[in-house]
Amino acid sequence: MTTISANLQAVLARIHAAARKSGRQPGDISLLAVSKTWPASAVREAVVAGQRAFGENYLQEAMEKVAELASMGLEWHFIGPLQSNKTRLVAETFDWVHSVDRLKIAERLAEQRPDSLPPLQVCVQVNVSGEETKSGVALADVPALTRQIALLPRLQLRGLMAIPAPTEDAGLQRQAFRRLREVFAGLKEEGLPIDTLSMGMTHDLEAAIAEGSTLVRVGTAIFGERSRA
Numbered sequence: 001m002t003t004i005s006a007n008l009q010a011v012l013a014r015i016h017a018a019a020r021k022s023g024r025q026p027g028d029i030s031l032l033a034v035s036k037t038w039p040a041s042a043v044r045e046a047v048v049a050g051q052r053a054f055g056e057n058y059l060q061e062a063m064e065k066v067a068e069l070a071s072m073g074l075e076w077h078f079i080g081p082l083q084s085n086k087t088r089l090v091a092e093t094f095d096w097v098h099s100v101d102r103l104k105i106a107e108r109l110a111e112q113r114p115d116s117l118p119p120l121q122v123c124v125q126v127n128v129s130g131e132e133t134k135s136g137v138a139l140a141d142v143p144a145l146t147r148q149i150a151l152l153p154r155l156q157l158r159g160l161m162a163i164p165a166p167t168e169d170a171g172l173q174r175q176a177f178r179r180l181r182e183v184f185a186g187l188k189e190e191g192l193p194i195d196t197l198s199m200g201m202t203h204d205l206e207a208a209i210a211e212g213s214t215l216v217r218v219g220t221a222i223f224g225e226r227s228r229a
């Protein structure tokens with residue numbers, strides 16, 4: 001087994017254990033392998049080990065990998081900060097976007113999503129920790145924004161994403177994820193057909209799964225420590 005393959009098995013085991021511990025089905029939590037900064041060869045190794053969905057933050061880098069691996073039928077998720085002038089490439093290249101945090105961006109993605117492709121799958125990024133510099137819409141503004149995005153053509157609103165302020169305190173990790181889960185539950189209750197809570201990374205996936213995550217985004221535990229962000 002390669003290191004990446006062994007790491008992937010270990011992450012799947014963590015997901016499995018965390019799900020069982022919360023009385024959830026492991027199959028209800030999907031794994032997004034975050035391949036940012038790693039070459040196409042690393043993605044290939046993960047594919048050989050059975051992984052199909054990959055997350056990228058940097059558009060230029062992602063475009064090269066997507067092109068190189070085009071024949072493999074992979075699912076690509078854009079999870080990085082998204083500026084208006086970059087929306088067209090994202091709309092044309094990716095299957096999912098997790099980092100939509102304002103209406104303007106969603107409108108551009110809707111306009112620019114080619115008719116030849118299935119709807120772009122969208123999560124709204126929420127600033128659950130209230131940090132000034134973090135991207136993400138404020139918790140209080142989530143209902144209005146999601147209602148508007150749900151009406152746009154060519155997009156399918158799937159749910160919410162968050163990157164809480166990093167902490168090793170499992171209680172604090174859960175608190176942040178719980179805030180996201182509660183807003184998510186409220187939206188579902190009012191009838192929005194959403195199914196995805198994108199939360200949990202290498203250091204906090206257990207807390208995220210305990211709070212209802214349906215998709216964890218894991219980079220370091222699969223590919224190793226990155227030499228840059």
Ligand SMILES: *Cc1c(COP(=O)(O)O)cnc(C)c1O
Nearest residue numbers: 034057079201202217218219220
């Ligand atoms: C880098 C990144 C991840 C993966 O983080 P790890 O700690 O390496 O698992 C997940 N989500 C987003 C949005 C990221 O930018």
